Amino acid sequence: MSHGQRPEGVMSGNGPDPRRVADLTSLVRELDLLRIRAAHGTRKTRVSIDDLHRKLADIPRSTLANYLSGRHFPPADLLDRIVIVLGASSVEQRAWSEAWFAASEQRIGDRWSFGRTAPVATPRELPVAVRGFIGRRAHLRTLDAMLDGSAANMPIAAITGTAGVGKTALAVQWAHLVSDRFPDGQLYIDLQGFDTGDPVAPSDALASFLGSLGVRPDEIPRHEAERAARYRTLLAERRMLVVLDNVHSAAHVRPLLPGTSACLVLVTSRNTLSGLTAGSGATRITLEPMPGADALRLLRSRIGARVDVEPEAAAALIDRCARLPLTLRILAEHMVMHPHAAFAEVLREFTPKNSLDLLDAGEDSRTDIRSVFSWSLDHLQEDAATAFRLLGLHPGHDFDAHVVAALAGVDRGDARRLLTALHRAHLLEPRGDHGRYAMHDLLRAYAAELAATIPAAERQAATGRMLDYYLHATTSAVGMMQAGDEDLRRRSRPNAATPAFADPAAADAWLSLEKTNIVRVAVFAVEHENHGYAIDLVQALSRLIHNGGFHTEALSILVPALSAARRHHDARGEAFALNRLGMIHTRLGEYRAAHDFSRAALDVAGRARQSLEAAGDAALAESSHFQAGATEPVPITRAVAFRFGEAAALSNLAAVYTRLGRYDEALEHQNQALAIMRRSTVRALEVPALANLGEIHLAAGRYPEAIQFCTEALQLARESGPRAYEGIALTRLGDIHAAQDRPDEAEKLYREAHTIAVQTDDLSLEAESLNGLGALLHTRAEHTKALNYHTDALVIARSIGQRHQWATALAGAARAQHALGLHDPAHHNLEQALTIFTELGVPEADEVRACLNDIDRAPRSYGPV
Numbered sequence: 001m002s003h004g005q006r007p008e009g010v011m012s013g014n015g016p017d018p019r020r021v022a023d024l025t026s027l028v029r030e031l032d033l034l035r036i037r038a039a040h041g042t043r044k045t046r047v048s049i050d051d052l053h054r055k056l057a058d059i060p061r062s063t064l065a066n067y068l069s070g071r072h073f074p075p076a077d078l079l080d081r082i083v084i085v086l087g088a089s090s091v092e093q094r095a096w097s098e099a100w101f102a103a104s105e106q107r108i109g110d111r112w113s114f115g116r117t118a119p120v121a122t123p124r125e126l127p128v129a130v131r132g133f134i135g136r137r138a139h140l141r142t143l144d145a146m147l148d149g150s151a152a153n154m155p156i157a158a159i160t161g162t163a164g165v166g167k168t169a170l171a172v173q174w175a176h177l178v179s180d181r182f183p184d185g186q187l188y189i190d191l192q193g194f195d196t197g198d199p200v201a202p203s204d205a206l207a208s209f210l211g212s213l214g215v216r217p218d219e220i221p222r223h224e225a226e227r228a229a230r231y232r233t234l235l236a237e238r239r240m241l242v243v244l245d246n247v248h249s250a251a252h253v254r255p256l257l258p259g260t261s262a263c264l265v266l267v268t269s270r271n272t273l274s275g276l277t278a279g280s281g282a283t284r285i286t287l288e289p290m291p292g293a294d295a296l297r298l299l300r301s302r303i304g305a306r307v308d309v310e311p312e313a314a315a316a317l318i319d320r321c322a323r324l325p326l327t328l329r330i331l332a333e334h335m336v337m338h339p340h341a342a343f344a345e346v347l348r349e350f351t352p353k354n355s356l357d358l359l360d361a362g363e364d365s366r367t368d369i370r371s372v373f374s375w376s377l378d379h380l381q382e383d384a385a386t387a388f389r390l391l392g393l394h395p396g397h398d399f400d401a402h403v404v405a406a407l408a409g410v411d412r413g414d415a416r417r418l419l420t421a422l423h424r425a426h427l428l429e430p431r432g433d434h435g436r437y438a439m440h441d442l443l444r445a446y447a448a449e450l451a452a453t454i455p456a457a458e459r460q461a462a463t464g465r466m467l468d469y470y471l472h473a474t475t476s477a478v479g480m481m482q483a484g485d486e487d488l489r490r491r492s493r494p495n496a497a498t499p500a501f502a503d504p505a506a507a508d509a510w511l512s513l514e515k516t517n518i519v520r521v522a523v524f525a526v527e528h529e530n531h532g533y534a535i536d537l538v539q540a541l542s543r544l545i546h547n548g549g550f551h552t553e554a555l556s557i558l559v560p561a562l563s564a565a566r567r568h569h570d571a572r573g574e575a576f577a578l579n580r581l582g583m584i585h586t587r588l589g590e591y592r593a594a595h596d597f598s599r600a601a602l603d604v605a606g607r608a609r610q611s612l613e614a615a616g617d618a619a620l621a622e623s624s625h626f627q628a629g630a631t632e633p634v635p636i637t638r639a640v641a642f643r644f645g646e647a648a649a650l651s652n653l654a655a656v657y658t659r660l661g662r663y664d665e666a667l668e669h670q671n672q673a674l675a676i677m678r679r680s681t682v683r684a685l686e687v688p689a690l691a692n693l694g695e696i697h698l699a700a701g702r703y704p705e706a707i708q709f710c711t712e713a714l715q716l717a718r719e720s721g722p723r724a725y726e727g728i729a730l731t732r733l734g735d736i737h738a739a740q741d742r743p744d745e746a747e748k749l750y751r752e753a754h755t756i757a758v759q760t761d762d763l764s765l766e767a768e769s770l771n772g773l774g775a776l777l778h779t780r781a782e783h784t785k786a787l788n789y790h791t792d793a794l795v796i797a798r799s800i801g802q803r804h805q806w807a808t809a810l811a812g813a814a815r816a817q818h819a820l821g822l823h824d825p826a827h828h829n830l831e832q833a834l835t836i837f838t839e840l841g842v843p844e845a846d847e848v849r850a851c852l853n854d855i856d857r858a859p860r861s862y863g864p865v
Contacts, residue, residue, distance in 0.1 A: 122183075165289060250273050392449070519557060647673040750769050807836035811847075
């Protein structure tokens with residue numbers, strides 16, 4: 001043995017030692033030391049993620065990064081591969097396997113409640129404080145008094161007052177002053193309670209907060225009550241400040257209250273929020289317009305001694321601005337930009353124009369804010385003023401340079417210049433650190449008024465560019481996230497520069513930021529008699545919807561699009577919307593709704609197709625290209641297009657009947673769908689139909705037929721279909737082999753399917769393959785591993801609202817827990833599974849009842865909670 005070489009299996013005290021692993025944190029730490037050791041002699045500090053990815057090419061780089069950073073818990077088999085690549089000896093490999101079990105046991109103890117462990121994220125979300133904050137000393141002292149720790153319940157401050165009076169400025173100013181008193185972080189959200197569009201729903205706000213607290217997007221529950229419970233759990237042991245800005249009512253804010261006295265909540269609203277003060281004991285702080293002396297101080301802080309040269313004119317201007325900080329800042333900025341202008345001259349120019357009836361109904365009628373805004377706009381360069389008016393067409397709440405470029409028909413450089421000019425004039429305010437901006441809700445209302453005065457042709461052109469931008473940007477983002485599935489990307493022609501997505505993570509981040517805007521833009525299109533755009537946008541999102549995401553957003557778009565299609569007698573749009581609604585409700589386990597939508601789609605498509613065939617219509621449909629599964633768009637006749645609609649509706653109905661145990665009806669409908677699809681030139685369309693036939697035969701106990709259809713589906717998917725279809729066929733074959741007691745073959749198929757699910761970010765497929773693996777490992781008595789797989793499947797299925805897989809995961813986890821002697825947690829999870837299966841009306845409910853009876857007869861044992 002050479003000098004310095006250590007015997008195989010001996011671990012250095014300063015190097016990696018898997019025996020020190022007790023949880024996920026220590027597992028990540030020791031893996032990092034192993035990466036450092038493996039890089040010795042290479043002039044690198046540690047083996048990089050890219051180096052590992054080159055040796056583990058089938059695992060996405062982002063997935064490796066998530067595992068090695070501790071964001072996700074690595075599967076045992078992947079950990080084995082990583083340590084082997086990093087040079088672990090055979091003895092060390094066994095030690096790493098034991099380390100995985102140690103961390104896994106800790107994880108199981110933490111996750112009996114499935115996902116309630118405290119995240120590591122410490123959010124710091126407060127907006128930038130107002131520069132040179134003036135006055136409000138008494139109000140600041142009232143807020144300070146809330147920190148004395150004497151509150152028995154959660155301390156809540158409700159800052160109320162008229163629009164533009166400085167509620168947000170006071171809340172943010174004080175929050176910054178006391179941020180060190182809240183070491184676990186500060187959460188902030190503008191709930192847009194008085195915006196021109198709809199307020200932010202509590203459910204959406206909770207999703208935003210959960211993300212800020214470290215919850216993965218695929219782990220955020222679908223329903224508001226579950227999100228609120230998860231949110232309260234995460235804040236239970238933390239001292240945090242929560243700022244809820246621009247609240248409409250007490251009901252609007254109540255789901256967002258943490259429920260612990262360790263957190264303090266700041267709420268701002270134009271309403272008095274009597275329900276919050278009476279019902280939750282909130283301290284109300286009512287703001288009036290600034291006292292004249294403070295208003296004068298504010299101007300003096302911005303423009304200096306000029307304000308004292310013409311005191312009477314300055315006082316008159318302050319009154320004209322109603323002593324509101326918002327309008328006073330606009331006035332000050334104008335005086336800064338025009339250093340030689342006299343106050344008397346500005347006063348003569350600054351004449352009232354209109355009353356506040358549209359901008360601020362119910363507020364002080366003497367406050368003429370519109371004239372302030374108009375006067376400020378008159379002093380902008382024309383292109384900046386035009387950009388402001390065009391932003392009144394944007395139905396979303398925030399925007400970036402790309403949106404401005406689309407609306408104004410300029411390049412991004414000019415768009416950034418326009419944003420800077422509007423920000424400098426205090427007509428916009430920055431939001432976050434992503435180059436995004438928003439307007440005060442009064443300014444949004446004013447911009448919307450001005451947008452209505454733009455000539456119709458110009459307004460329509462700008463709206464068209466905006467719609468084209470969102471459609472193309474969404475298509476590009478989805479396409480980037482689905483690398484390797486180019487045949488499912490929808491084509492579109494951009495009329496404006498779109499973001500350059502460097503990688504899937506950047507595309508995902510853009511979609512997360514724009515999710516609400518995408519829905520609002522689509523609904524805006526429907527309201528402006530362009531429901532076809534909304535349908536195109538849903539089609540662009542098809543891959544994400546198929547993977548289990550964007551269900552809520554798609555429903556928000558499709559429901560009004562369906563009504564509009566019916567109103568315009570657009571049978572093709574109606575059939576598409578109905579089919580999508582049927583598919584989504586099937587995935588959500590809402591089988592009655594899925595049945596009704598799919599049956600309606602079948603009727604619409606059938607009537608329309610018969611009518612066209614009777615008329616001998618062989619003309620191509622306008623924009624009628626069948627996208628899914630086609631490498632290039634395939635032009636088809638309108639009659640054939642409706643044939644595809646019939647096939648989709650029949651497949652949806654077959655899926656519903658399969659879940660409900662009505663196998664003969666399922667088989668009849670799926671055979672009809674397959675017959676239609678086989679008459680097309682797009683063979684990939686047959687794959688899901690074949691796989692569904694295999695699933696039906698499996699459920700009915702006809703194994704040879706099931707294998708025949710699923711094997712054909714797999715072969716066809718590998719020849720012509722996208723990888724998601726391949727994953728479906730692999731999972732179905734895994735189910736068949738598992739049912740026939742062929743565990744080795746089943747495990748291989750499930751793992752192949754799971755790899756595809758991870759690579760394509762298909763959450764639905766991932767949940768299904770994880771549940772398959774969990775059930776298989778349970779039969780091998782590997783109950784700890786089985787529990788981990790079912791737990792992961794549960795988190796994913798719950799996040800996308802796929803209730804059937806959700807309940808399957810609960811039942812599988814319960815069986816593993818029961819085998820581990822943890823009867824009470826098992827009983828609890830089986831009861832939840834039974835509730836869901838019973839609501840779905842599926843045969844699995846009887847199986848769960850039988851399991852519950854077995855557990856009820858077993859002795860009790862209390863496991864970790």
